[in-house]
Amino acid sequence: MAKVGIMSMQRIANYGSFLQAYALKAMIEKLGHDVQFVDYHVCPPVIQDTSESTNKLTRLFKKGLETFAFHAPLQHKLAFIKYKKNYARKYLPLLGITNDYNYQPELDYLVIGSDEVFNCIQKNTNVGFSPELFGADNHADKVITYAASFGNTTLSKLQQYKKDDEVASYLKEISAISVRDNNSGKIVQDLTGISPEYNLDPVLAYDYFNECKKIPELEVSERYLILYAYSGRITDAEADWIASYAKRKSLKVYAIGGVQKCANRFIDCLPFEVLAYFKGAEEVITDTFHGSIFSTIAHKPFTTIIRKSLGNSYGNEEKLADLLNRLGLDSRMTYEVQDAARINSNLIDYATVDELIARERLHTMRYLADQLDS
The missing domain is CATH 3.40.50 (Rossmann fold)
Structure with a gap:
C-alpha cells in the first residue's frame, strides 16, 4: 500500500x-x-x-454584500450565505x-x-x-x-x-x-x-451512480428544472426567460450552487444529494463545467450556456466546448438561453455517451x- x-x-x-x-x-x-x-x-x-482583498474576513464580508445585491428572493440569499458559511465545517470532513x-x-x-x-x-x-x-x-x-x-x-x-x-x-x-x-x-x-x-x-x-453508496433516494412531489449556475452569472433577462419557460412546462425552478432571480427554491444539501436532485430533474440549464457533467451522468436533457472570456474576466468557453465535444454533446451548447427550448426537447443518445x-x-x-x- x-x-x-x-x-x-x-x-x-x-x-x-x-x-x-x-x-x-x-x-x-x-x-x-x-x-x-x-x-x-x-x-x-x-x-x-486592487479591489480584491487578501484578508479572508474582508473577502467573506464583501461576498456577503454581493449576495444581497443579487436579484433573488431574500430567503434564498440568507440560505446561500448560510450554505457558504457552513460549507467547510459540514462537507470537508x-x-x-x-x-x-x-x-x-x-x-x-x-x-x-x-x-x-x-x-x-x-x-x-x-x-x-x-x-x-x-x-x-x-x-x-x-x-x-x-x-x-x-x-x-x-x-x-x-x-x-x-x-x-x-x-x-x-x-x-x-x-x-x-x-x-x-x-x-x-x-x-x-x-x-x-x-x-x-x-x-x-x-x-x-x-458515481453505481459505486457510490452515499447518494440518497429523494422523494420530491413536484416536477422541477435545475438551474445550476453561480450567483450573478445568470442575467435578469436570462432569468426572466427561464421563469417563463419553466412555467409553460409546469416546472418549478430549483437553484443549486447559487441564488437566482427565477428560482422557486434554493437547494442547500450534501454534495451527494446534488447528484440525487439531478437524477430526479426533468431537465437542466447550466453554464458550468460540472453542471454539464452532473447532467450527463444523470442522463438528463440539458442546455449549457457558453460564456466568452473578455480581457481578464472569467469565461468558460475553452473548457466547456472541449468537454462537450469529447462527449459528443456539442449540440447542447449555446450562447443564447432561449435555445434551451429547442435543445432540451432533443433526446440524447446516452447509450453511445455511456460507451465512450x-x-x-x-x-x-x-x-x-x-x-x-x-
Whole structure:
C-alpha cells in the first residue's frame, strides 16, 4: 500500500470541487492505496486587482454584500450565505479534511489534479500563482497529474505575463502529465515537448451512480428544472426567460450552487444529494463545467450556456466546448438561453455517451494503476 497525496481544489466551496476530489480519492483507494489531501500555500495572484482583498474576513464580508445585491428572493440569499458559511465545517470532513492544513507531507506519490490546478493567470486571491500546484517543493518520491486543467489560462497569457519559462521548468520535473482538455494539452506540449495523457474529469471517470453508496433516494412531489449556475452569472433577462419557460412546462425552478432571480427554491444539501436532485430533474440549464457533467451522468436533457472570456474576466468557453465535444454533446451548447427550448426537447443518445465514458473509465484506471505502481 502506497502513501498517496492529492493536491487539488478540495477546499474551494462548491459542489463540483468536492465531487471531483471525492471521486479521485475513491478511484485511488480502489487501487489499494492510502490517500490523503495535500494543501498548497496560496501566493499572490499574477493579475493584481486592487479591489480584491487578501484578508479572508474582508473577502467573506464583501461576498456577503454581493449576495444581497443579487436579484433573488431574500430567503434564498440568507440560505446561500448560510450554505457558504457552513460549507467547510459540514462537507470537508467527508473528504477526510480537517481545519489543519496538510502542507508538504512525506509521500510515495503526489497526484496533482483534477480541476483547474494549473489556472495560474487569474486574479483569484484564494488561489494565486502557487508553484506547489505545479509540483514545486514537494516531499514525494514521484509526482504525477490527473486531468489537470489550465482553465482559461492560455499559452499567450503565460507569455504575456512572463510565466511560460517558469511553468515549463516545473512541468518538466513531473513524472507523468495527464490533462483533461485540449488547451491544457497544447500548453504542456508547447512548453515541454511532452505529449500528455488525456483523461476525463473524475466525476465522469468514477461511476458515481453505481459505486457510490452515499447518494440518497429523494422523494420530491413536484416536477422541477435545475438551474445550476453561480450567483450573478445568470442575467435578469436570462432569468426572466427561464421563469417563463419553466412555467409553460409546469416546472418549478430549483437553484443549486447559487441564488437566482427565477428560482422557486434554493437547494442547500450534501454534495451527494446534488447528484440525487439531478437524477430526479426533468431537465437542466447550466453554464458550468460540472453542471454539464452532473447532467450527463444523470442522463438528463440539458442546455449549457457558453460564456466568452473578455480581457481578464472569467469565461468558460475553452473548457466547456472541449468537454462537450469529447462527449459528443456539442449540440447542447449555446450562447443564447432561449435555445434551451429547442435543445432540451432533443433526446440524447446516452447509450453511445455511456460507451465512450466506459472506455475512458478503463483508461483512467490503467493510467492511475501504471503510475502509482512504478
